[in-house]
Amino acid sequence: SQQGEEDPQALSIQEGENATMNCSYKTSINNLQWYRQNSGRGLVHLILIRSNEREKHSGRLRVTLDTSKKSSSLLITASRAADTASYFCARFDQTGANNLFFGTGTRLTVIP
Amino acid sequence: DGGITQSPKYLFRKEGQNVTLSCEQNLNHDAMYWYRQDPGQGLRLIYYSQIVNDFQKGDIAEGYSVSREKKESFPLTVTSAQKNPTAFYLCASSWDRNTEAFFGQGTRLTVV
Numbered sequence: 001s002q003q004g005e006e007d008p009q010a011l012s013i014q015e016g017e018n019a020t021m022n023c024s025y026k027t028s029i030n031n032l033q034w035y036r037q038n039s040g041r042g043l044v045h046l047i048l049i050r051s052n053e054r055e056k057h058s059g060r061l062r063v064t065l066d067t068s069k070k071s072s073s074l075l076i077t078a079s080r081a082a083d084t085a086s087y088f089c090a091r092f093d094q095t096g097a098n099n100l101f102f103g104t105g106t107r108l109t110v111i112p
Numbered sequence: 113d114g115g116i117t118q119s120p121k122y123l124f125r126k127e128g129q130n131v132t133l134s135c136e137q138n139l140n141h142d143a144m145y146w147y148r149q150d151p152g153q154g155l156r157l158i159y160y161s162q163i164v165n166d167f168q169k170g171d172i173a174e175g176y177s178v179s180r181e182k183k184e185s186f187p188l189t190v191t192s193a194q195k196n197p198t199a200f201y202l203c204a205s206s207w208d209r210n211t212e213a214f215f216g217q218g219t220r221l222t223v224v
Contacts (some may be wrong), residue, residue, distance in 0.1 A: 006154075030209050042118075042202055042215035043155075050210075080129040088154060099170060100145060100206070100213055104154040 005103055006089060012109040019076040021106040023089030025067075030092040032065055032072050037086045037105075046074075046087075082112040115139065118203050118216035124224050125190070125197065131214050133188045133219045135203035143208060144186035148172060149200040149218075158201075179211055190221065 007022045023032070031050045036044040049056045050073065056063045062075040076083055079098045087104045116137040125131045137142065143162050147155040159169030161180040175194025180186055186205075190197045200220050206213040 017119075032175070033212055043204070043213075043216045045214070048212050051132075070123070090155075090213075094143035099157060099160050099168070100204070100209075101157060102147070102155040107152075 006087070006106045008106060009104070010107045010109070011063075012111065013079055015079060015081055015110055015112050017079055018084070019079050019108055019110070021074045021087050021108070023072045023103050025072075025089075025091055025103070026070065026094040027091075029067070032063075033090045033100075034061075034074050035088045035090060035102075036065060037088065039085075042069070043088065046111060054073050076108075079108075079110045085108045116203060116205050116214050116216045116218050118201075120219060121217065122219045123219055125221060126194045128221060129222065130189055130191050133190070133201055133203075133221070135186045135188065135216060137184055137186075137205045137214070139205055139214060140183070141205035141214070142183070143206045143209055143213075144180070145204045145206075145213065146170075146176070146178065146186070146188045147202045147204065149202060155202060158188065197221055 005024050026044045029051050033048045034046045037043045047058050047063050049063050060077045086105045086107050088105045119134045142144045145160045146158040149155050156172050159167050159178045160175050161167040164183050167178050167180050200218050202218045204213040205217045
């Protein structure tokens, strides 16, 4: 399997706190992407970070990438109840094929 | 509105039957993907297609078949050879390996 791993599998925090999720992978990558999934719905793209980038911001989201450690993290600052969802990392590897592999996901619960 | 549409939203299959899940996109994307998601799990790649008339097996292609006769359409057939087909199926599309993927809202398939 080419799946990556997210850590933790589940995270529960109070509204207003920050949430950090981590993603590890095994192969060399072209880019790494983070997605959000509300229960029973499709996935929504959040942010894409390229292999030559180290950090990227989008609103309350901050993504870091460490290609030497083959890991990435997603930070959600000042969380809201509406941030409750599952978060997945995904990547295209460097084989040249358009196969987009997903990690196992982190289930985030933000308590109002 | 541009987007990716899956139908039906819910599908029930009797054992031994083949069923076809529809996926249509009007985003002019070259690449399309099918994923399977089991409860509380990540996404596993079934098939992907980089261009019309071309498709490749993902991690769990056994018991599934696809076609890509038109750029905008990538139907997935779940055959009777798939012994455990009950799952949530997600279709996605993207321009290429340097851009994000867009997802449909999913089809929930249940064997009765």
